[in-house]
Amino acid sequence: MSTATTRRPAPARRAAPRPGPPRLTGRRLAPYLFVLPALALFAAFKLYPIAWSFVLSLHKTIDGTDTFVGADNYTRLLDDPLFWTALKNTAVILLVQVPVMLALATGLAVAFNSAVLRARAVFRLGFFLPMVTGLVAYGVIFSVLLNEKYGLVNWLLQSVGLDAVPWLTDPLWARISLGLALTWHYTGYNAVILLARLQSIPRELYDAASVDGAGAVGAFRHVTLPGLRPALLLTTVLSTIGTLQIFDEPFILTHGGPDNATLTIGVYLYQNAFTFFDFGYASAIAYALAVLIGILGLVQFKVLGDKS
Numbered sequence: 583m584s585t586a587t588t589r590r591p592a593p594a595r596r597a598a599p600r601p602g603p604p605r606l607t608g609r610r611l612a613p614y615l616f617v618l619p620a621l622a623l624f625a626a627f628k629l630y631p632i633a634w635s636f637v638l639s640l641h642k643t644i645d646g647t648d649t650f651v652g653a654d655n656y657t658r659l660l661d662d663p664l665f666w667t668a669l670k671n672t673a674v675i676l677l678v679q680v681p682v683m684l685a686l687a688t689g690l691a692v693a694f695n696s697a698v699l700r701a702r703a704v705f706r707l708g709f710f711l712p713m714v715t716g717l718v719a720y721g722v723i724f725s726v727l728l729n730e731k732y733g734l735v736n737w738l739l740q741s742v743g744l745d746a747v748p749w750l751t752d753p754l755w756a757r758i759s760l761g762l763a764l765t766w767h768y769t770g771y772n773a774v775i776l777l778a779r780l781q782s783i784p785r786e787l788y789d790a791a792s793v794d795g796a797g798a799v800g801a802f803r804h805v806t807l808p809g810l811r812p813a814l815l816l817t818t819v820l821s822t823i824g825t826l827q828i829f830d831e832p833f834i835l836t837h838g839g840p841d842n843a844t845l846t847i848g849v850y851l852y853q854n855a856f857t858f859f860d861f862g863y864a865s866a867i868a869y870a871l872a873v874l875i876g877i878l879g880l881v882q883f884k885v886l887g888d889k890s
Contacts, residue, residue, distance in 0.1 A: 640655070642655065642863075643860070643861070651862070656870070659866060659870055672826060672828065672846045676822060679764055679825070680822065683764070683768060683772065684772060684818065687773040688773075690770070690777075691774075692806065694706050695777055709769065711770070712769075713767065713768070713770055717767075720767060721831055724763045724831075724835060725835050728749035728835075730746055730749060731746075733749070735747070752840065756843050756844050757843055763831050764828070764831060768821070772820075776814070779812060780806065787809070791804060815882065819879055819883070822882065823879070826847065826878070828846050829848030832845070832848075832849050833849050847871050850867065854867065
């Protein structure tokens, strides 16, 4: 008697339905609703102007009509002597004023961190206060103080028998005046950033340097400066970007003069846009400036960045 049985094929299992994307309802939707106003404002006041500025840089207003001219505004930069003058003036400020300011800020940060200095909080506040002063306000104050005929600085110089200095009417002195104003305004700000980093350097490193026979100079060279490297990179990049965009100070103090001695890229951009109403060329200058800032930022990160 045969006992073989026929096996019925097992019924095929139905694949479980894949879960779809979570529905944005209730609590899942709430975060998107909260960030939506910020995204909308960012798109309206940042992304749209940036995109429209690029479109403008490819156009030129001819007889009241915007005409597409391609890259003509960018090639015009190469043959524009005023653009190169503005670029040279900005580069001089960057190469002279920024290193001086950062050296002073480093010295101030070390002094602010020293236990020998009494009333450190007062000094920190005093050197940081210029930063909270409005750009226009301090520009006007400096223009009054440095006035050749009625300024307080020349009055003090003449009181001690010295000649009056043409602070804002001589090309060389105008550059020096601009550098003094920038240094006064931004040194304390950079010093506070460096001080915050300085306070995070472990005290044990200074003790070890002292045991190894390092004096004050040796400790500064082998402990303080390496420890300040990230903050120095940050302040250098921020100062570079700020210097390349500088507008308020030269515009208020000298209007770019005398003889274009303090004409910066920012002032030249403003003149083309709102004095000559050549918005296409001004937009091309803005994009050239943005590319320049990007290149310098990458170079600085490459040179000063942490290679480890």
